[in-house]
Amino acid sequence: MQYGLFSVGDVTTDPTTGRTPTEHERIKAIMAIALKAEEIGLDVFATGEHHNPPFIPSAPTTMLAYIAAQTKNIMLSTSTTLITTTDPVRIAEDYAMLQHLSDGRMDLMLGRGNTAPVYPWFGKDIREGVPLALENYNLLHRLWREDVVDWEGKYRTPLQGFTATPRPLDGVPPFVWHGSIRTPEIAEQAAYYGDGYFANNIFWPKEHYVRLIQFYRQRFEHYGHGRAEDAIVGLGGQFYIAKSSQEARRQFRPYFDNAPVYGQGPTLEEFTDQTPLTVGSPQELIDKTLTFREAFGDYQRQLFLVDHAGLPLKTVLEQLDLFGSEVLPVLRAETSARQAPGTPEAPTHASLVAAAGGAKDATVYADGDDVTGASPEVA
Amino acid sequence: MTSSQPATRPRSPYRIAMINGGLGDPSSTRMLAERVVTSLRAGAGAVEQIEVSTLTLRDLAVDIAQATVAGVTSRALTQAIDAVSNSDGAILATPIYKATFSGLFKSFIDLLDNDALLARPVILAATGGSARHALAVDMALRPLAGYLRALAVPTALYAAPEDWSTSGPSGLGSRIDRAAAELWAMLRTTVTADMLKTSSRSYQRTLDLDPESEQEIVLDPDMLRAATGGSLLG
Numbered sequence: 001m002q003y004g005l006f007s008v009g010d011v012t013t014d015p016t017t018g019r020t021p022t023e024h025e026r027i028k029a030i031m032a033i034a035l036k037a038e039e040i041g042l043d044v045f046a047t048g049e050h051h052n053p054p055f056i057p058s059a060p061t062t063m064l065a066y067i068a069a070q071t072k073n074i075m076l077s078t079s080t081t082l083i084t085t086t087d088p089v090r091i092a093e094d095y096a097m098l099q100h101l102s103d104g105r106m107d108l109m110l111g112r113g114n115t116a117p118v119y120p121w122f123g124k125d126i127r128e129g130v131p132l133a134l135e136n137y138n139l140l141h142r143l144w145r146e147d148v149v150d151w152e153g154k155y156r157t158p159l160q161g162f163t164a165t166p167r168p169l170d171g172v173p174p175f176v177w178h179g180s181i182r183t184p185e186i187a188e189q190a191a192y193y194g195d196g197y198f199a200n201n202i203f204w205p206k207e208h209y210v211r212l213i214q215f216y217r218q219r220f221e222h223y224g225h226g227r228a229e230d231a232i233v234g235l236g237g238q239f240y241i242a243k244s245s246q247e248a249r250r251q252f253r254p255y256f257d258n259a260p261v262y263g264q265g266p267t268l269e270e271f272t273d274q275t276p277l278t279v280g281s282p283q284e285l286i287d288k289t290l291t292f293r294e295a296f297g298d299y300q301r302q303l304f305l306v307d308h309a310g311l312p313l314k315t316v317l318e319q320l321d322l323f324g325s326e327v328l329p330v331l332r333a334e335t336s337a338r339q340a341p342g343t344p345e346a347p348t349h350a351s352l353v354a355a356a357g358g359a360k361d362a363t364v365y366a367d368g369d370d371v372t373g374a375s376p377e378v379a
Numbered sequence: 380m381t382s383s384q385p386a387t388r389p390r391s392p393y394r395i396a397m398i399n400g401g402l403g404d405p406s407s408t409r410m411l412a413e414r415v416v417t418s419l420r421a422g423a424g425a426v427e428q429i430e431v432s433t434l435t436l437r438d439l440a441v442d443i444a445q446a447t448v449a450g451v452t453s454r455a456l457t458q459a460i461d462a463v464s465n466s467d468g469a470i471l472a473t474p475i476y477k478a479t480f481s482g483l484f485k486s487f488i489d490l491l492d493n494d495a496l497l498a499r500p501v502i503l504a505a506t507g508g509s510a511r512h513a514l515a516v517d518m519a520l521r522p523l524a525g526y527l528r529a530l531a532v533p534t535a536l537y538a539a540p541e542d543w544s545t546s547g548p549s550g551l552g553s554r555i556d557r558a559a560a561e562l563w564a565m566l567r568t569t570v571t572a573d574m575l576k577t578s579s580r581s582y583q584r585t586l587d588l589d590p591e592s593e594q595e596i597v598l599d600p601d602m603l604r605a606a607t608g609g610s611l612l613g
Contacts, residue, residue, distance in 0.1 A: 134605035141608070154611040182586050184596045189606040203450060205457065210590040265449025274454065 001335045002346050003328060004044025005037050005320075006079035006236065006303040008261075009057035012310035015258035020310075023056050029313040030057070033306075034067045036317050038074040040324025046077035046109065046303060051085075051118050061094040068102035075348070076102055079200070079303065080111025080179045084129050085122035087156065088136040092143035092164040099169045104349025109177035109198050109234075110137060112186075128155070130185050137178075137189060144173035147364050163364050170359035175347045177234055177301075180212070187212050191219030196232035196346065199296075202305060205274050206295045209235075213296050230344050234301035235292055237276040238308075241322055245280035252279045259309035282326035290334055298339040300346035302331075392430035393566050395419070396466035400436050400473035400484030407506045409435070411538050411555075412472035415502055418559035432462035436483050443486050456490070461589055463491055468500045468566050469529070471520060475507035475537075479519040488523065492585035496529040498574040500565035502558050504536035513537040528582070530570070532561035 007030055013020040021029065034045040045067060047057045057063060064076040076098070081091060091108075098106050112129045113119075119126040135153045142149050143164040152158040168174065177196035180186035181204075190197040197216040199209045213233055220231035240255075242248035249268060256268045256279070271277055276292070278285040293299060306323075307316045345351070353359045397416060401408030420426050436443065442456040452460070463469060473484035503520040505512070516535040524531040534557045542551040575582070587594040598606065605611050 131602065131605055131611055134602065135611050138605070138608050152610075152612065182588060184586055185598055185602045185606050188598060188603065192607045204452070205454065207590055208588045211588050211592065212586070214590075215596050262449060262451075265445035266451045266453070270453065271451060274451065 001299075001332070001339070001343075002043035002075070002301045003331060004042050004046060004075070004077070004301065004303050005033065005307075006046040006048070006077075006305055007033065007057070007307050008048045008079075008305065009050060009055045010261070010308055011054040011056060012259065012308065014310040014312055015254045017312075026056055027063075029316075030063070030307065031066060031070075032313060033316055033320070034074070035070060036320045038071040040320055041328060042074060042320075042324075044075045044077055044301065044303060046079040048079050049082050049086075049113075050115075051082075051121060052115060061098045064106065065098055065101050068098070068105060071105075074105070076106040077177075078108045079198075080109045080113075082113045082118075083110040083136050083140070084112045084126075084132045085119055085124050086136075088140040088143065089156075089159075089162070089164060091136075091140055093166075095174055096144065096164065096166050096168055099174050099349075100166055104169050104172075104353075106349075107175040107177065107196075107347075109179045109196075111179040112183075124155075130183060131155075134185060134189055137176075141173075141176075141193060144168050147362075165364065167362035167364055169349070169362075170353050170356075171362035172349065172352045172356050172359070174349075175352060177232075181209065182212060184212060184215055187216040188219055191216050191225070191231070192223050194220065194223065194225035196234060196300070198234035198236075198301070198303075200236040202236045202238050202276055206276070206292070210295060217297065226344075229297055229340065230342075232301075232344070232346055233296060233299035234303065234346070235276075235296065235299055236303055236305065237278075237289060237292070238305040239278040239285050239319075239323075240306075240311075241278070241280065241282050241285050241319060241327070243281065245284055248279050248281065255309040255311055261309060282322065282330075285323075285327055286330050286334065289331060290338070293335070293339065298343040300344065392428055393423075393467045394462075394465060395429055395431045396434060396463045396469040397431050398434045398436065398463065398469060398471050398473075398484070398487065400481050400487070401506070402437050402474065402481065402483065404437065406437075406474075407538065407540075407543070408472050408474050408504075411504050411506055411536060412470050414552075414555050415470050415472075415504060415536070415559050415562075418556045419563055422556075422560050422563045432459075432466065434459045434462060434487075436487050439487070440483055443483065443490065446490055447486055452490070459487075460491060460495070464495045464587060465589070465593075466496075466499060467571065468502075468562055469496055470502045470504060470562075471524065472504040472506075473520070475505050475512040475515045475519075478512070479515055480505065480523070485523075488527070491527070492587075494528070494582065494584050496524075496527045497582060497584075498571045499529050500532060500562050500571070501529045502532050502536065502562050504538075504558075506538045508540070510539040510541065513539070530565060532558055532565065534558040534561055 011026045037045045047060050049060045051058050060078050112133050116126045132155050149162050177198045178186050178190035179198040201209045217228035217231045221228040240252035278288045397412050399409045399412050416431050420429050423429050439456050442453040446452045473480040503516050505516045516537045536558050
């Protein structure tokens, strides 16, 4: 079981001080949070991808490569990589590069993106979002597995004799999660390829996510990747913790009440009652998180949102220190004690290499071309 | 896009969602809707044939507002929305304010999935302060039912204050009986199931997230092909 963070990357005013960080401050803060995640022993750090204010992570692989260079253990991922508006050729290239730079310490989560105006900025149409995502991923899947791709589809210019470089590290493509909360087509595709399925369940009661996760599990089994209970599932969550629940609520309430993401709608109490948000003591967070497996079955990855709503960096780092000392060790122990024997772990580069029968260099050595007249090596 | 294959289930009781947009308590809108139910039950011959979910929107007003602006749906509101999606037919009852259905009523309808009432027979009913709003049912509610792709019964119900004291063949009571009889006639057919079944591919459907849903998840064949490595080209 992996525990980690996912950051939306919003630039939001701190309602308790009225101060709004600059983009530069926020970008550096996210880097500091990722390094703290490594320090407290978390398994995953994931960044979102956005192309409109107030969000800053427009270039996730640049951010993740920076983090990779400064860490040793943590897996780097996305939440999500936009499979609709990003050319799958660029995803193949960017993430293969990240895979090499991080020595395989990465995977990625694909999502469609639900901000309608973003699509036309990239020449796309949100009404075509689902088929666009499906087609783009089919191409991405091939680009990482076939050295030379001839391809023709509905949404992208055709490819003739195209080789995406660099080739995947050790000949093993990055593991892919598909994020979706109510699109069975995406769950079907995740199941078909034996990929992971991530339900970012942070805004609705958990009942809303049960059905699609069950569907993904059934289809995973249907396509012969293993038993339904062995399908690779990830979930979201969010928390604000303090030594006592009264203290946690007192500290977090102004952020909750003002954050655009909560819409100034329900009360903190209603929201924590109905969604995975925990605002309380470390024990309350542990108890609530442990109920997720009861609703969705044993799963492989739990990501938490902690750095949003204008919370200052110092507070987020303190949250993570408290999480690392009082929550994470208990979650790990309790989860392994409770989960069914044989529950698979989320794939890692090492496990994927082992499953592929060992590492093999996948470099495609080109013949000399008529532009440079040179070749690195002619086999 | 998912398609729904109606699951086999006993044909009775028929599940009716009574959406009451009345703001008062007691409310003449609720009174109108309840008289429809009474008439429907009388026409059905046995009270147990008709199972009614009464959705009193005034009790959900804050939840509806929060769901609208914050996207967080309370348990009570979720139950109300599910009751509509799981219904065999519905009564849409609203007061008429400023020439049309009330804002609260429309705000609730806005939170329904587009296919919540797809191919379901519905009665359109409204109350108002004077007879001059009578055509609002046909000019405002009926297009809304059209958008929802519901099957509105031919007889529209409108009750102004004076209608509560009328009687005879053109009175409110006989219009209620007529609308209820029309709904009952449509409920007893297989038209809803047939439309969903034979035309399942051509309707955009929303995935029903209720874990107990009877809706089977069936992908559009083109999308299924694309989801399993196939091409979207011809």
